[in-house]
Amino acid sequence: MFLLPSLALLVGIGLAPFFYVLILSFHRYRLTWSDRPWEFVGLDNYRYVMNWERFWDAAWNTIVFAVGTTLLSFAVGFALALFLSQRFRGRGILRALVIIPLLIPPVSVGLMWRFILHPLLGLVPWIIKSVTGVTVSFFETPAMAMFSLILIDAWEWFPFMFLVLLAGLESLPREPYEAAYVDGANRYQIFRHITLPLMRPVIAVAVLLKFLISLKVYDIIYTVTTGGPGTATETLSYLIYRQTFAYFWVDRGSAMALVYEYLIILFAVLFVKYALVKARAG
Amino acid sequence: MASVRLVRVRKVFHTPRGEVTAVDDVSLEVRDGEFLVLLGPSGCGKTTTLRMIAGLETPTRGEIYIGDRLVNNLHPKDRDVAMVFQNYALYPHMRVRDIIAFPLKIRKYPREEIDRRVREVAELLKIEHLLDRRPRELSGGEQQRVALGRAIVRRPQVFLMDEPLSNLDAKLRVVMRAELKRLQKSLGVTTIYVTHDQVEAMTMADRIAVMNKGRVVQLGTPRELFARPANTFVAGFIGSPPMNMIECSLDPGRGLLDCGVLKYPLDPNTGSLLQSRGVIEVILGIRPQHVRIQKGEVPDSVARVPVYVVEPMGTETIVNFKLGETMLKAVVPADVEVEAGEVWSIVFPRERVYIFDKKSGELVA
Numbered sequence A: 001m002f003l004l005p006s007l008a009l010l011v012g013i014g015l016a017p018f019f020y021v022l023i024l025s026f027h028r029y030r031l032t033w034s035d036r037p038w039e040f041v042g043l044d045n046y047r048y049v050m051n052w053e054r055f056w057d058a059a060w061n062t063i064v065f066a067v068g069t070t071l072l073s074f075a076v077g078f079a080l081a082l083f084l085s086q087r088f089r090g091r092g093i094l095r096a097l098v099i100i101p102l103l104i105p106p107v108s109v110g111l112m113w114r115f116i117l118h119p120l121l122g123l124v125p126w127i128i129k130s131v132t133g134v135t136v137s138f139f140e141t142p143a144m145a146m147f148s149l150i151l152i153d154a155w156e157w158f159p160f161m162f163l164v165l166l167a168g169l170e171s172l173p174r175e176p177y178e179a180a181y182v183d184g185a186n187r188y189q190i191f192r193h194i195t196l197p198l199m200r201p202v203i204a205v206a207v208l209l210k211f212l213i214s215l216k217v218y219d220i221i222y223t224v225t226t227g228g229p230g231t232a233t234e235t236l237s238y239l240i241y242r243q244t245f246a247y248f249w250v251d252r253g254s255a256m257a258l259v260y261e262y263l264i265i266l267f268a269v270l271f272v273k274y275a276l277v278k279a280r281a282g
Numbered sequence B: 001m002a003s004v005r006l007v008r009v010r011k012v013f014h015t016p017r018g019e020v021t022a023v024d025d026v027s028l029e030v031r032d033g034e035f036l037v038l039l040g041p042s043g044c045g046k047t048t049t050l051r052m053i054a055g056l057e058t059p060t061r062g063e064i065y066i067g068d069r070l071v072n073n074l075h076p077k078d079r080d081v082a083m084v085f086q087n088y089a090l091y092p093h094m095r096v097r098d099i100i101a102f103p104l105k106i107r108k109y110p111r112e113e114i115d116r117r118v119r120e121v122a123e124l125l126k127i128e129h130l131l132d133r134r135p136r137e138l139s140g141g142e143q144q145r146v147a148l149g150r151a152i153v154r155r156p157q158v159f160l161m162d163e164p165l166s167n168l169d170a171k172l173r174v175v176m177r178a179e180l181k182r183l184q185k186s187l188g189v190t191t192i193y194v195t196h197d198q199v200e201a202m203t204m205a206d207r208i209a210v211m212n213k214g215r216v217v218q219l220g221t222p223r224e225l226f227a228r229p230a231n232t233f234v235a236g237f238i239g240s241p242p243m244n245m246i247e248c249s250l251d252p253g254r255g256l257l258d259c260g261v262l263k264y265p266l267d268p269n270t271g272s273l274l275q276s277r278g279v280i281e282v283i284l285g286i287r288p289q290h291v292r293i294q295k296g297e298v299p300d301s302v303a304r305v306p307v308y309v310v311e312p313m314g315t316e317t318i319v320n321f322k323l324g325e326t327m328l329k330a331v332v333p334a335d336v337e338v339e340a341g342e343v344w345s346i347v348f349p350r351e352r353v354y355i356f357d358k359k360s361g362e363l364v365a
């Protein structure tokens, strides 16, 4: 009885928009057609989306981007966490410095790097040119643009990886390490046979989280490349945004959003099933 | 193989609530191939001593040598010691098989040799059926045997064992005691073995170092420690039931020790020795096994008192007498018939009596 109001609220906030989008996706509707009634078209929108090359290109771009930035931010974050979990003077200051990128709003990160990598005004192309004489253009070719995006996003996210992995490292038990020292293991062997297996559950969670977050990337794309050159760095979020609010194809956008949502849920389920369960089993 | 030498080693822990001196000025030489037991009550610094030898703690002061090499600044992995940890310290993510194989695997032993040795060790420790389990699927005693297996699978310079049998049941402990001792003798690996069980110490050790409050209070063979305890601490720690300790004061005029109900006549030499040292208050010690009791009157009895409690133990009987505040125990063969309340004469054979200075606790005569 007392639950009813809060339940209603939950349904209203959480599920109503979902159903609205779901219903919308079976109709024909453009934002510019505000006077026309919705016309039921069944699976037409889905058929359109599934056969639309640009949708699949965006899906591929999303995955390339997500895999790239997840691996890069993990590698950098883990290396730093390993380094800064050791005891030495100045460790505290370094730890604080590492976290800075996390504190800058994503939009600012995008704009900042857009300037730093700008072919004419940017610091990095200028340095590369003065040192090697080579002119590098960070956003010109599709590959370079995607690479630059991954670089920028990983720069924003490696502190997150760092924090999660550092917390994991610091909570590992001390006894297995002492036993391994006495057993004669060197640093590499300890990393390989003790740290890595003990960290597996933490690594799995961190990587999964970052991957799922990366699949939804939008802000960086919007501020840095706006999906360009052409549609080379257009990700699903960005494509849906464009379709819905730039071209006003709300119906198609809804269908895409739902397909996209299912893909993400599928990934999440697979990951939880394999990565986490396997990690727990050791 | 190698000897182990500790020279004036001290370890102070700095805690938020002040300094703790865990090991205080310990000097010790363990000979090549020797089985040395560190024996002492809980908290006396046994584990800390072992951890310093392993390289897991740095001594606050003093030097540690393994062989001729000063190892104070040597990393544990370069000391070539194998250790059984008091808390086992097994690798939680590995199977028993891989835990035992670990020291060999990282030394790149050939696969077949690793398998063979793991099998041998598992058989010795009776854990063959557990090889595919992980530590959390094992009981305390099983984990302890795995920890032991990981140590003895290798042939190091030194074995360090921190109460490696404490969690086994009584029967298995007796078996393992013998197996370990035999293994140590056949391998000839210098071994430092920590325990607070005096029976384990007496049966296994070549020599025992008795520790108390961070210091080594006596070092000697089991026989020496039993026959000539250097102080009341060792006297009370070794032997079961513990040595009787009776507070007495010297009566130089009558040439005896006055212990209340009990009067012990001194031989003239001992009397004058005590007097010359100015020792008046003493503790008279005698092991329960050495106390003689007789039903009738005997000329050299130290007291005639009623029996307080009789404790039959099977092969022998413990007879308790109440002497003022203290209880005197005598161990007699089971066929001696004693009833509570009967009055018996007590005899202390002169060569079995120890006299300690009450103030310092040191053996005087």
Ligand SMILES: Nc1ncnc2c1ncn2[C@@H]1O[C@H](COP(=O)(O)OP(=O)(O)OP(=O)(O)O)[C@@H](O)[C@H]1O
Residues within 6 Å of the ligand: B013, B014, B015, B020, B021, B022, B040, B041, B042, B043, B044, B045, B046, B047, B048, B049, B086, B196
């Ligand atoms: N890391 C530490 N920090 C502070 N104090 C410590 C530390 N390790 C040991 N101690 C203290 O040092 C003393 C000796 O400890 P140790 O573990 O060597 O005793 P032990 O003889 O092994 O005892 P037990 O038989 O109970 O294992 C104890 O008083 C203990 O509280």
Ligand SMILES: [Mg+2]
Residues within 6 Å of the ligand: B046, B047, B048, B086, B162
């Ligand atoms: Mg201990």
